[in-house]
Amino acid sequence: MSHQNVDLAGLLHQKGYRMTAQRQMVLDAVCEADGHATPEEIWARVQEKSSAVNRATVYRTLKFLRDMDLVTATMLEDGHFEYEIAGEQPHHHFVCRACDVNLEFSDEAFAAFVKSLQQRYGFVVEMSHITLTGLCPQCQEQTKQR
């Protein structure tokens, strides 16, 4: 969302990289995913536009865009990556283990947690994005009923 503003070409040129159609398509695909997307989902989305784009290019480009701070990568509990557009309000995700619903929550609670750790132990947590798992409200209800 709202990456239209990003002058990708100019930004890359500044840093000495080149603008290519693939990079634009991958960035667009991450945006359209609206939330998070796995490399595979992004690849599928890119293929709709240009079926010649290679998987490896998508992986390489995602890492590249991450280095450019245009997207962020998250390692899920199941060991898979998810990417999303960077620069939004800091927030985190919660995945329900029962229904797989994906909820967002603001950074406030996590920031407080990080701060308490810093005060108590001295280490600075540098994770801008975390994903927690558990039971969502709906599935908690269903569990009770059984």
Place this chain on the structure above:
Amino acid sequence: MSHQNVDLAGLLHQKGYRMTAQRQMVLDAVCEADGHATPEEIWARVQEKSSAVNRATVYRTLKFLRDMDLVTATMLEDGHFEYEIAGEQPHHHFVCRACDVNLEFSDEAFAAFVKSLQQRYGFVVEMSHITLTGLCPQCQEQTKQR
């Protein structure tokens, strides 16, 4: 540590499973790892005792022991598993991105975080063990010096 107390054979029998040398060796290996260990490390440790034990058996046994609540599995940021003995004081881990030092921190701060999320969003986080990354105090110092 302190798994010697665990009556593995009896526990398995109660649940209708069998006691085998492999299961004992894997459990021992996780204990000896004293902290965390990857499946590969555990496999190597088991092999020292009995070189005939298969990788697949180690993987299967680790999952099995996790289902028995004897060990816990954690997905690291780099996408690899780590196992450790369950039943200790709940705690979490912090890995320094610079020096890879592995620090523990108590569950108190995390529990407070989880509680605040539950109150605010309704979902119940069920992760008994998390791993955070960032900079440890020492590496923070070194970064300043540069």
Place this chain on the structure above:
DNA sequence: CTACATGCAAAGAGTTTGCATCCGC
């Protein structure tokens, strides 16, 4: 025209699975 970027295919790590054999109970 000169690097950087891509496509292709192949490798690679980590993990899982099918199936015959083995062995705990």
Place this chain on the structure above:
DNA sequence: GCGGATGCAAACTCTTTGCATGTAG
């Protein structure tokens, strides 16, 4: 002896890499 557990090898997924070719600047 029965059925769960193991060994073996092969498959599987996700991701990375080497190299020739293509293309942006």
